[in-house]
Every structure is written in C-alpha cells, then in structure tokens.
Amino acid sequence: xxxxxxxxxxxxxxxxxxxxxxxxxxxxxxxxxxxxxxxxxxxxxxxxxxxxxxxxxxxxxxxxxxxxxxxxxxxxxxxxxxxxxxxxxxxxxxxxxxxxxxxxxxxxxxxxxxxxxxxxxxxxxxxxxxxxxxxxxxxxxxxxxxxxxxxxxxxxxxxxxxxxxxxxxxxxxxxxxxxxxxxxxxxxxxxxxxxxxxxxxxxxxxxxxxxxxxxxxxxxxxxxxxxxxxxx
Amino acid sequence: xxxxxxxxxxxxxxxxxxxxxxxxxxxxxxxxxxxxxxxxxxxxxxxxxxxxxxxxxxxxxxxxxxxxxxxxxxxxxxxxxxxxxxxxxxxxxxxxxxxxxxxxxxxxxxxxxxxxxxxxxxxxxxxxxxxxxxxxxxxxxxxxxxxxxxxxxxxxxxxxxxxxxxxxxxxxxxxxxxxxxxxxxxxxxxxxxxxxxxxxxxxxxxxxxxxxxxxxxxxxxxxxxxxxxxxx
Numbered sequence: 001x002x003x004x005x006x007x008x009x010x011x012x013x014x015x016x017x018x019x020x021x022x023x024x025x026x027x028x029x030x031x032x033x034x035x036x037x038x039x040x041x042x043x044x045x046x047x048x049x050x051x052x053x054x055x056x057x058x059x060x061x062x063x064x065x066x067x068x069x070x071x072x073x074x075x076x077x078x079x080x081x082x083x084x085x086x087x088x089x090x091x092x093x094x095x096x097x098x099x100x101x102x103x104x105x106x107x108x109x110x111x112x113x114x115x116x117x118x119x120x121x122x123x124x125x126x127x128x129x130x131x132x133x134x135x136x137x138x139x140x141x142x143x144x145x146x147x148x149x150x151x152x153x154x155x156x157x158x159x160x161x162x163x164x165x166x167x168x169x170x171x172x173x174x175x176x177x178x179x180x181x182x183x184x185x186x187x188x189x190x191x192x193x194x195x196x197x198x199x200x201x202x203x204x205x206x207x208x209x210x211x212x213x214x215x216x217x218x219x220x221x222x223x224x225x226x227x228x229x230x231x232x
Numbered sequence: 233x234x235x236x237x238x239x240x241x242x243x244x245x246x247x248x249x250x251x252x253x254x255x256x257x258x259x260x261x262x263x264x265x266x267x268x269x270x271x272x273x274x275x276x277x278x279x280x281x282x283x284x285x286x287x288x289x290x291x292x293x294x295x296x297x298x299x300x301x302x303x304x305x306x307x308x309x310x311x312x313x314x315x316x317x318x319x320x321x322x323x324x325x326x327x328x329x330x331x332x333x334x335x336x337x338x339x340x341x342x343x344x345x346x347x348x349x350x351x352x353x354x355x356x357x358x359x360x361x362x363x364x365x366x367x368x369x370x371x372x373x374x375x376x377x378x379x380x381x382x383x384x385x386x387x388x389x390x391x392x393x394x395x396x397x398x399x400x401x402x403x404x405x406x407x408x409x410x411x412x413x414x415x416x417x418x419x420x421x422x423x424x425x426x427x428x429x430x431x432x433x434x435x436x437x438x439x440x441x442x443x444x445x446x447x448x449x450x451x452x453x454x455x456x457x458x459x460x461x462x463x464x
Contacts, residue, residue: 046305047297050312054286054293061286065279073278080282137369 001025006101013096014143018134023048027130028098028123032105032113045126052129055137059144060084063152071165082157083148090120092147098123163222167199170229177201181218184208197221233257238333245328246375250366255280259362260330262351264337277358284361287369291376292316295384300397307394314389315380322352324379330355395454399431402461409433413450416440429453 002025010016018024031044060083064076071079082088093099102123104113113119132140151157153173158166171177180203184196197217198208206228209220234257242248250256263276292315296308303311314320325331334355336345345351364372383389386405390398403409412435416428429449430440438460441452 047303047308050305050308051293051297054290058286058290061283065283071279073282076279076282 002028003101006097009097014146016131016139016143018130020134023130023134024127027126028102030102030104030108030113030119032108033103036105036107045123048126048129048133049122050129051132052125052127055132055140056089056125056128056144057084059137059140060148063144063149067152068165075162079157082159083152086117086121088148088151088157089124090117092151093120093124093127096124096127096147098127163219163226167222167226167229170226171201178203181221183214183217199225201225234260235333238329241329246378248363248371248375250362252366255362255366256359259358260334260355262334262336262340262345264340264345265335268337268339277355280358280361280365281354282361283364284357284359287360287364287372288321288357288376289316291369291372292380295376295381299384303397311389314391315384318349318353320380320383320389321356322349324383325352325356325359328356328359328379330359395451395458399454399458399461402458403433410435413453415446415449431457433457 002021006028007018007021010018026043027045027048029042029044031046034040034042034044057080060080061076064071064079064083068076068079099114099120102114102119128140128143131143153169155166155170155173158169168179171179178201180200182198182200184198186193186195188194193212194210195212195214195217196208196210197214197220198205199218199221200206207221207224207226209217209222209224211217211220234253239250239253242250258275259277259280261274261276263278266272266274266276289312292312293308296303296311296315300308300311331346331352334346334351360372360375363375385401387398387402390401400411403411410433412432414430414432416430418425418427420426425444426442427444427446427449428440428442429446429452430437431450431453432438439453439456439458441449441454441456443449443452
C-alpha cells in the first residue's frame, strides 16, 4: 500500500484525503512492478493515466478560457500545449514529490526510470485520474490551483501571449497595478510612418518602443518593460 | 440571433434550453461571418471550440474508462481517438442538424464550407463548449448520451476492441444475452498444438475458431460470429 508519509504529506500540503486508498495505490504502481509481482494480481497506473490526461486537459483549458477572455483560440491552444507537455507535467510531479513514491520493478529502478520525464508525466496524470475518480473534478481543480496555476500566473508559459498581456500578467503578480501606454509622437514619411510609445506601471516609465502603427509600438514597449522587470 | 426553429429543435430533441442565448449564438458564428460584418462586433466560435474539444475529450474518456473496465490503456486511447476524430464529430454535427444553422460569410458559403467536415467538427465542439459554459458538464454528458454513446454501443468504434468484447457489445444491443465459448478439442503435435472452440449466443452456435491456445481460438470464434451477425 501507499506509504503513510505520503498520505500525511498529501493531507498537509494539499488538504487531500483519499476515500479509496486502493485507487491511490494503483496510481503509484508502475507496470514494471506489476510484472515483477504477478502473484499479487495488481493493476498498473496506465488506465488512470488515460483518464487523468483528459481531466487535466479540461481543467487547464477551462482556466485559460476564463482567465484570458481576449486571447484568440490559436494562442490558447499553444499555451495549453506548453502547459500539458512532458516537461511541465514531469516537473509538477517532482514538485509534489510523486517521484519518491512510485513503485517500480527492480530492472526499471536500476535503469533510472524514477527520474525519467515521461514516467513522471504519466504519474502526474494517473494521480489526477485517481483523484477525479475518488472525489470528482472539483478536487482536481483544487489540487491544480496549488500545483499548476501558480506557474501560469508567474508567466512561465507566457511566451505564447502577446507582450502586453504578458506584461500585465507579470506586473500583477503581487496585486493590482495601473499600466498606461502613452504616444510620444510619430515621424517619418507617410508610407514609412514610425510611432513612438512609452509604457508606465503606476506612473514609473519602464520601457519605450516603436512600430509602424500605435499597436505595434505598444507591443514593443511592453516587451522592453517586461525584459527590464525580469532582469530586476 | 439563433433561429427560433433551432431553439425549438434543441428543446424537443434533446431537452436543452440555453439560459444565455448569446453564447449559443457565438457557437454558431463562423469567423467568415464575423469578418463580413465587422460593424456588428461579433465573436466567432473558435474559443468555444477550444473549450468544447476538452470537454468532449473528458466526457468520452470517462465513459470509455467506466464502460470497459478490462480494456488496457492502449486500446482505450485508440478507441478515444477513433471517436473524437473529424469524421465522427462532423457526422454527429450533421445528425443534430447543426449544419443548417451555422452562420457563414458569403464567400465561404459559396465555397461549400457548410458541408466541410472540419467546419462541422469545430461546430460540434463549439456547441458543447457553449453548453458546458451555460449549464455545466452534466448537460454535456446528457447531450452526448443521446448523440455519441449510442454509436459506441452499436459497435461503430469496436475495431479497437478485442473480438470477444466487440461480439458482446454487438450482441447485447437489444438486451442481455448469454455468450458461451466451448472447447471442441485440440490436436497437432505438442509444439504446434491447435485448439478448436465454438461460440454460442443463447445456445445458438454462431461461429468456430482455432488457435495455438484456448484464448486465441476464442478470439477467432468471436470474430467469425461477429462477421456472421453483421452480415445478417
């Protein structure tokens, strides 16, 4: 069965208590462990992974849809793809210490499977599949609010956003701020007009940009401000 | 706004009444229509399609997970892929008469977009995204129980199942039946043993099969019976 330290850790860190511990156990049972202990008639975590994958996809999609009401579908799709990929899920899995509790066969353990990114990704999905079966989607949302959403809010996936949205995300991490764009002027011949814009956060000017229209100049100013904030 | 015939049809066929008709309208607004009527400031259905895609993925996954408790992950994944593909979603879209109500720009209408499979697929997803936002996932499950699940139960996606499961699915469409496999005998030298099995449904023998073990012979018998039933 699942280690009792893990059960305590889930309760203390995430407020999660499983009703059915056999389903939690299944989520942490790798196929290599099942194969080495055929006499126990165990189930591996692959079916839960199938289910958890879909639960996470909807949970992340719903969050992005509501959080970015002005982001077009193409950008939402790229952002979702960046969040639900192996590299992200495996790091969330480690962050939640799941890697310490997966049961592996000896051969796989020696081959270093415990740190394999795809194994950690599958484990993250299987855990969420188990949580969904045990307690419904609300429990998955609550867990993901602690483990995934803070990374999105910290701007880790904002390469897919436009610079103005990304700046707003980044600047508002620690509370509401006022972001203002001001047109400084325009110059150049009619067919090659250049617009100059500056951006300020709470009246502190943080960047300037130029472009062939006001919108492009604002995007450039936002990118400059964002680069400066991230260096700070 | 959405045609009133469509509102009645949704109510009569599926028992669905939207609280927020603007969200239903958005689901039936193609980007080509928005582009031709910029003065109206409409939204196209692409963000709803993003959301609906994920809602349908979970709804189908949850159904398959519970309905086929013995199907391994690989087969569940292939079956899900067969169900959520363009060809299937576009046919569900037509079955629900969605193609009659999508608002298209004139150019796209003339180019035959109304019957384009990817457009119908996107529309099916957008409708389910709208239904989910308006009434929650329970309403999507209820709709999908009428529009998708009967096709699964009729065995349309059972190429991904093993033959025994597929036979059971097919035979039980019209109520419970008793399927029995009987070992007729075995022959051949020890290293090339052949097993012979027959399968009967409610005591009527429908097929025979052979194989190098009992399980393989049963699968062959099930495939034979299924082929015969589908011809009938």
